Amino acid sequence: SQQGEEDPQALSIQEGENATMNCSYKTSINNLQWYRQNSGRGLVHLILIRSNEREKHSGRLRVTLDTSKKSSSLLITASRAADTASYFCATDPLGTTDSWGKFQFGAGTQVVVTP
């Protein structure tokens, strides 16, 4: 089952613009993570935000988490052509020991940055 769902499914922007994508999830979590996947490659971990954190930054990336709304957003500032990729959120569901570390991924947002 997909815990996280990204929105929008696809996003097309020009270099220099900001890109924002959202992730909604259904059950309580330990943390939420964002990954990037370039075409034909594996996923690369971008950032992890814990359930007790509200905002986190890493370079041009800004992630927010609203546990009351069960949602997160990923903002990429001053986008570059190299940011063209699919972006996935993954949630680490809060629960029994059996659920630890079994992240649940959404279907992703496909971002295209044109020069």
Add this chain to the structure above:
Amino acid sequence: NAGVTQTPKFRVLKTGQSMTLLCAQDMNHEYMYWYRQDPGMGLRLIHYSVGEGTTAKGEVPDGYNVSRLKKQNFLLGLESAAPSQTSVYFCASSYSSKNYGYTFGSGTRLTVV
């Protein structure tokens, strides 16, 4: 430091054939996972391991078996391949189950005809 290495990268199987996908990590990670990625469905967990000698079922385990005889290796087997198993398979590893991200391999694209 190679990270997570998957072999093979591509494979075409006929229905009913068997094969093994190999995942190797050199980061001394305890946790290892096999996911499959299908269009529009994100990644779905097939099996996972919390340490050498352990395996457990994920969300979509049917038709697959796994083994973790050595800490650095996690093998995914298909005993009798079916067209529904056409997918891209990703292996991932993690240092811990809590608050650590995954390191992914580059994937194996499998086609079953």
